[in-house]
Amino acid sequence: MRDSGGSRYDRMSRLVGSRGIAIATAGGAAAGIALAAAIIAGWGPAGASGWTLWMLGGAVGLLVAVFIATRVFVARVERPLAELLRAVERLSGGDWASRVETPGGRIAAALGGALERLRINLADHAATGRALDVMLDSMNDAVFLTSPDGLIKRVNLAGSQMLGWSQAELLGRELGYLVSEQDRPNFSIEQAANEMLELTMRSKSGQVIPVSLSGSVMAAEDPRFQGCIFVARNITERKRAERRIRYLARYDTLTKIPNRLQFQHSLQQAIARTLRAGHELALLYMDLDRFKEVNDTFGHAAGDRALEILSERMNRRLPQHTMLGRLAGDEFALFIENLPAETDNRPAIATLARELLDELGRPFQLGQHELYVTGSIGIALCPRDADNVVDLIRDADAAMYYSKQNGGNSHSFFTPEMSAVAVERLMLKSKLRRAVEREELVILYQPKVDLRDGRVAGAEALVRWRLPGHGDISPAQFIPLAEESNLIQEIGEWVLKRVCNDYRSWQDEVPRPGRISINLSLKQLRQAEFLTRYRSVFDDTGVAPSNFELEITETTLMTEAGRMVRLLDELHAMGVHLAIDDFGTGYSSLSALQQFPVHTLKIDQSFVRHAVVSPSDATLIRTIIEMGRNLSLEVVAEGIETQQQLDYLRGLDCHYGQGRLFGEPMNTVEFLQLLLAQARGDARYAPMFG
Numbered sequence: 001m002r003d004s005g006g007s008r009y010d011r012m013s014r015l016v017g018s019r020g021i022a023i024a025t026a027g028g029a030a031a032g033i034a035l036a037a038a039i040i041a042g043w044g045p046a047g048a049s050g051w052t053l054w055m056l057g058g059a060v061g062l063l064v065a066v067f068i069a070t071r072v073f074v075a076r077v078e079r080p081l082a083e084l085l086r087a088v089e090r091l092s093g094g095d096w097a098s099r100v101e102t103p104g105g106r107i108a109a110a111l112g113g114a115l116e117r118l119r120i121n122l123a124d125h126a127a128t129g130r131a132l133d134v135m136l137d138s139m140n141d142a143v144f145l146t147s148p149d150g151l152i153k154r155v156n157l158a159g160s161q162m163l164g165w166s167q168a169e170l171l172g173r174e175l176g177y178l179v180s181e182q183d184r185p186n187f188s189i190e191q192a193a194n195e196m197l198e199l200t201m202r203s204k205s206g207q208v209i210p211v212s213l214s215g216s217v218m219a220a221e222d223p224r225f226q227g228c229i230f231v232a233r234n235i236t237e238r239k240r241a242e243r244r245i246r247y248l249a250r251y252d253t254l255t256k257i258p259n260r261l262q263f264q265h266s267l268q269q270a271i272a273r274t275l276r277a278g279h280e281l282a283l284l285y286m287d288l289d290r291f292k293e294v295n296d297t298f299g300h301a302a303g304d305r306a307l308e309i310l311s312e313r314m315n316r317r318l319p320q321h322t323m324l325g326r327l328a329g330d331e332f333a334l335f336i337e338n339l340p341a342e343t344d345n346r347p348a349i350a351t352l353a354r355e356l357l358d359e360l361g362r363p364f365q366l367g368q369h370e371l372y373v374t375g376s377i378g379i380a381l382c383p384r385d386a387d388n389v390v391d392l393i394r395d396a397d398a399a400m401y402y403s404k405q406n407g408g409n410s411h412s413f414f415t416p417e418m419s420a421v422a423v424e425r426l427m428l429k430s431k432l433r434r435a436v437e438r439e440e441l442v443i444l445y446q447p448k449v450d451l452r453d454g455r456v457a458g459a460e461a462l463v464r465w466r467l468p469g470h471g472d473i474s475p476a477q478f479i480p481l482a483e484e485s486n487l488i489q490e491i492g493e494w495v496l497k498r499v500c501n502d503y504r505s506w507q508d509e510v511p512r513p514g515r516i517s518i519n520l521s522l523k524q525l526r527q528a529e530f531l532t533r534y535r536s537v538f539d540d541t542g543v544a545p546s547n548f549e550l551e552i553t554e555t556t557l558m559t560e561a562g563r564m565v566r567l568l569d570e571l572h573a574m575g576v577h578l579a580i581d582d583f584g585t586g587y588s589s590l591s592a593l594q595q596f597p598v599h600t601l602k603i604d605q606s607f608v609r610h611a612v613v614s615p616s617d618a619t620l621i622r623t624i625i626e627m628g629r630n631l632s633l634e635v636v637a638e639g640i641e642t643q644q645q646l647d648y649l650r651g652l653d654c655h656y657g658q659g660r661l662f663g664e665p666m667n668t669v670e671f672l673q674l675l676l677a678q679a680r681g682d683a684r685y686a687p688m689f690g
């Protein structure tokens, strides 16, 4: 449009030229004179004189000449000017893209040329400005340019998108207005412009957005460019990750309850509150009994599921505001605060402990198995027993250990003697190291009696630690310590050597001393050189391995069952017999046990103890004996203490028995006496067999 106008004007100006004005003026005058001559010649209006007519003709000619000259002037001067004017208006309106055409006429052309140079300059500047806009708008972080007092003068796209305000809505607002209510009182433009801050901003819809805000002051001579520039980064994701990390560090991922760190932290605070208020606080420390067996038998995934179920159950049982934490694998703890100091709170706490144990003891389903788990609880009171976290936990732990020693599934309140138990445990561990060198270990033999006739068919070797000034320490106490400190290998090998040597000395006196059982723990079976070492002991002492039976608990067997099968096959090939100890206390199915080359089942003494009074234990014993018979296994009943139990077992055709009824375990000399008497026909136990 503008182009065609320009060219029309161009064509005209080229057509007219400067000589045109003179020609037009001359033409106009000539036309006027011709008109006057015509009127004088008789065609003019009647009555007019010749001079007047000449005057009239001249005037008309002049008018025509002026008209033509004006037209020519317009075409020559005013149009190019108007065109230039329009170009100026376009430029001032921000249109720097359209070229300024060079108009005709020297001055106009020069002006047009100058305007075009100006346009190119302006276009260059504008391009730079736009590049800046593009840059700002493509940034992910929000950018705010403000005046020195914090009024927003410019904001990028990310800024308006983050806050939900349009760019126009944000202009002129104070930056502080965008800070959320909670952080606004502490917000100052000066501080924000000089240091990096983390604060929350508020969007148009009221959403609170965590941001990191860094600002700097724009120092310029020109006051229009003075102010501050702020970059705000949305750190919602980072904050979420931080919260997650904090959660993971403080909560147990499996059970979703506080872990040891968080529990101790909360306990510390609760103790401080308790001491301030003069109240009492109770800490209950709980360990599941034999939970390792659940893991070993069913796998860790099942063990985890069991822990989830149990912690949920306990949590449901607890009074409100009681914190339950998982302190380690199968260790839980909880505390109750705000207990009145002037009353004895122990009966109420004992009731709660009992309820928790009952809750634990209810059977639950794990896959196709129905399981139940028991626990041992230790209770310590603040400030009665201790007034700080470390001591209170130590005391509750000692009480828990005490409950466990007493058979588990029970609770105990801390007493000062119990901490002695814990201290002693540590002391024993350090002394155990020297026990073997100092020959403090002894072997006692518990006779294995044939239940058909009362003859001694062999014995079980039981180790004792005869610590000077301390009396005998039971293996139930120190074998776990030996396992913790890896001394078990040394002790195990010592036991086998000792028993082999004893056996050889008996063989010198009696033709057949019977079969001797030796207990093995999981750690012993796990050691790499177990087989070679045992074989070399048999070789060195010259005693046939077939005189021995190794006792392994069913839980041990089921741990790493594949490896155990290979190991036991080799032992079997050597001629050693294998017995499953404490049978009935694990979770294994008999079909699983059948893969092992086993000769003997030993019924756990806990079943034997209740056989006469508990119908369910009686059924269990009967089943094991029948099962053993069907699988051609020998069955040994452990822990026979009364004649009644003996008679009952004989009635079920149980093959062998052991227990206090036949006396306490005896030393090698005493056992030899027993064998010698029997060889002479003096069967010591015969009277019991009627």
Ligand code: C2E
Residues within 6 Å of the ligand: 446, 461, 462, 463, 474, 475, 476, 479, 492, 495, 518, 519, 520, 521, 551, 581, 582, 605, 638, 639, 640, 641, 658, 659, 660, 661, 665
């Ligand atoms: P276990 O193999 O089940 O041994 C039977 C335990 O029951 C022995 O306890 C024995 O003294 C006890 N006992 C026997 N008859 C009766 C009875 O009529 N009534 C009662 N209440 N208890 C009876 P001890 O000697 O304290 O051994 C405990 C456990 O220590 C053993 O249980 C065995 O697993 C382990 N153990 C013993 N000697 C060794 C050893 O040389 N090496 C390893 N690794 N473990 C051993």
Ligand code: MG
Residues within 6 Å of the ligand: 460, 519, 551, 581
């Ligand atoms: Mg045993």
Ligand code: MG
Residues within 6 Å of the ligand: 581, 582, 602, 604, 605, 638
């Ligand atoms: Mg046993």
